[in-house]
Amino acid sequence: MTDVASPASSRVARRRDRRKQQIVGSAVRLLAEHGYQGVSVEAVAEECDIAKATLYHYFSSKDELVGEALESVTLDVLRRLSARSEAAGPGAVDRLRALIDEQILILVEDTPEVAPIFAWPAGWPEQFAEPLKTMRRRHNALFRAVIEDGLADGELDCADVDVALHCLHGILNQTAVWLPGDADRAAGRAATTACALRLFTSM
Template sequence: MVESVVSEAPGSSRVARRRDRRKAEIVRTATTLLSAQGYQGMSLEEVAERTDIAKATLYHYFSGKDELVGAVIEALTVDVNARLEAELDRVADASHLEQLRTLIREQVRILTDTAPEVATLFSWPKSWPESFDPMMKDSRRRHDAVFRRVVEAGMAAGEFDCPNADVALQCLHGVLNQSSLWIRPSLSGERRAELREAVVDTAARMFSPPSSGPR
């Protein structure tokens, strides 16, 4: 989920590519530790040990813990939004309702299946220093913008019966965040898939006209 932290230009040197790969490995390790232990529990010593480098070497890539955590937040934000945009491109010719359902489905899949660390760090974050508030708010704003674009287009087209987009989107994100608590890994694959579709159906009803009924 954090590969986007690496940016390998076509003409980049072998040394630069090796550095980028190591940087991505450090971010992946930090993501795992953050999701398991929270900000306070993650230490640079453990990150260095798990990536098999000296702690001093870690400072060649990141100036300190906060910069590394910031890289984790940014990488996850970029990756999640890229997945959502890819799904949106896939259904670009569909109705706005189907586009929204597709976004909801993919977000639930990310939170409960493909990248549960996103739920841990964003949906139910443990204590974060206040210095991260602007970064977290920016991450949520960029994520919300993907959904908002579809909702506002649906409203403009008269496809959505949504008196207040801000309220509806807040409710939607609340439902999506809760999905990681409902759809647990201990459930069977069939049951998890069933619950994901139930979330999609229920959440989408906040936007579709009452006359359209359930899908």
């Protein structure tokens, strides 16, 4: 016979999940503002308005919390990029354009905390060096897969994918610094996307 969770236990689980998401979200914001060294368990607990001891019911250490915060940000970004790429259709140019535009939206408008967290170098301790590299590789792989598909079918043209990808991410990471204000932001995003696409086309 299959065990079925009671409504009370389901409510407790949902409440626990919400609290955990709140803690992770606060950790992400503090990481963006202050970097790894500026984040403490006490600061996260205070922002969440919970006791430090309560936070330790969810995470055993600062590093465990930071690791989950990094993974949460990575998964959110990858989900958004993947969904946008799939919605763009099969063409490599359209998919790449969608990826670039979505990345700008993420970095500039929707979740600007992503950029400082994954900036390089960012003063992270050694134990996070490899996880951060892995997260960047997972992100880069989405763009690379679309570009390689486009090169294979002749829709894209690029002499050196690695160099072009480095240039692309440089463009994306700096966009928030100079993109116009709200009134011109959509036009600025479109112009930036069009210029970035030229790294991979002969148009």
